[in-house]
Amino acid sequence: MADLPLPPQPARQVARIAQQDEADLVARAVAGERAAFGTLVERYAGVARRVARAVLGNPEDADDAAQDAMLSALVKLEQYDARRPFGPWLLRIVANAATDRRRRRSVRRVEPLDVGLTAGGARPDTTTERRALNERLRQALAELPERRRMAVVLFDVEGYSHGEIALILGIPEGTVRSEVFHARRRLRVLLADWKEEG
Amino acid sequence: MKDPLPFDHRPDLVLGRALREALDPGGAQLFTARVLARAEHARAASWDAVLARWARAGVAAALVVALAAGYFVGHATAGSPTTVRPTVSDVLIAPPAHPGEVEVVLASVIGNN
Numbered sequence: 001m002a003d004l005p006l007p008p009q010p011a012r013q014v015a016r017i018a019q020q021d022e023a024d025l026v027a028r029a030v031a032g033e034r035a036a037f038g039t040l041v042e043r044y045a046g047v048a049r050r051v052a053r054a055v056l057g058n059p060e061d062a063d064d065a066a067q068d069a070m071l072s073a074l075v076k077l078e079q080y081d082a083r084r085p086f087g088p089w090l091l092r093i094v095a096n097a098a099t100d101r102r103r104r105r106s107v108r109r110v111e112p113l114d115v116g117l118t119a120g121g122a123r124p125d126t127t128t129e130r131r132a133l134n135e136r137l138r139q140a141l142a143e144l145p146e147r148r149r150m151a152v153v154l155f156d157v158e159g160y161s162h163g164e165i166a167l168i169l170g171i172p173e174g175t176v177r178s179e180v181f182h183a184r185r186r187l188r189v190l191l192a193d194w195k196e197e198g
Numbered sequence: 199m200k201d202p203l204p205f206d207h208r209p210d211l212v213l214g215r216a217l218r219e220a221l222d223p224g225g226a227q228l229f230t231a232r233v234l235a236r237a238e239h240a241r242a243a244s245w246d247a248v249l250a251r252w253a254r255a256g257v258a259a260a261l262v263v264a265l266a267a268g269y270f271v272g273h274a275t276a277g278s279p280t281t282v283r284p285t286v287s288d289v290l291i292a293p294p295a296h297p298g299e300v301e302v303v304l305a306s307v308i309g310n311n
Binding site for chain 2: 032034037038041042045046049050053054059062063066067070071074075130133134135137138141152153155156157159162177181184187188191
């Protein structure tokens with residue numbers, strides 16, 4: 001008998017399976033299984049580094065903060081409640097590690113964004129232009145308040161819900177919505193020209 | 199470009215993609231390897247710390263046991279004074295515990311003579 005294609009699983013069910021899988025990985029990591037912790041690190045390295053970079057700006061500092069957060073999470077793994085999703089729990093540690101590091105390090109002056117750059121420019125087709133756009137976005141992000149930066153990255157880049165971001169940042173859900181809205185308004189100006197031509 | 203609707207609950211895919219590219223540092227495998235190496239190092243260091251803690255506790259416990267043993271041995275020795283074996287003269291000079299003993303000794307001496 002030919003195998004029938006499986007119907008697509010509802011998102012909620014997929015999320016539940018992923019949560020069970022992560023709870024299992026955490027249990028194995030707590031028991032000392034190196035590979036299980038390795039899988040968790042691989043799975044969350046990207047988001048952890050991006051969130052840390054949104055806070056710190058500098059990629060080396062961000063990697064150090066993300067690494068510290070991962071190791072701190074390893075130590076605290078036994079405290080993780082397996083009934084809750086792992087991502088927000090870990091990202092709260094990451095956000096705190098990045099914020100602490102930013103407070104500790106000497107304050108770096110953020111150069112104000114060049115008005116000419118924010119007002120548009122050529123469509124970034126080439127690598128150079130794309131690089132310039134990335135730089136402009138990073139500068140624009142650096143001008144936003146820290147919480148706003150994290151909120152928009154977690155929502156638009158990483159796909160977390162407002163509720164999950166509220167858990168990560170320890171703020172009310174309504175505040176998350178407001179932060180995402182204001183961050184987007186600022187960042188979309190940069191992308192306007194690119195979007196309209198693309 | 200229109201302003202976004204306030205509190206739009208859907209992720210902005212274009213902005214998200216652009217931000218992801220702007221924030222992506224690359225070198226994911228290198229980062230993962232570095233974290234795992236640090237985790238191994240931390241684990242080994244924590245075992246060393248545990249063993250060192252156990253060793254310190256072990257030395258302290260051994261000292262306590264040795265002191266306690268010394269105290270009890272000393273106490274027991276002081277409680278039972280050393281028994282001194284009586285010499286022949288002590289036996290002869292000391293008043294007899296049983297009156298008949300001296301007569302027996304004297305009789306045996308006289309008898310031998």
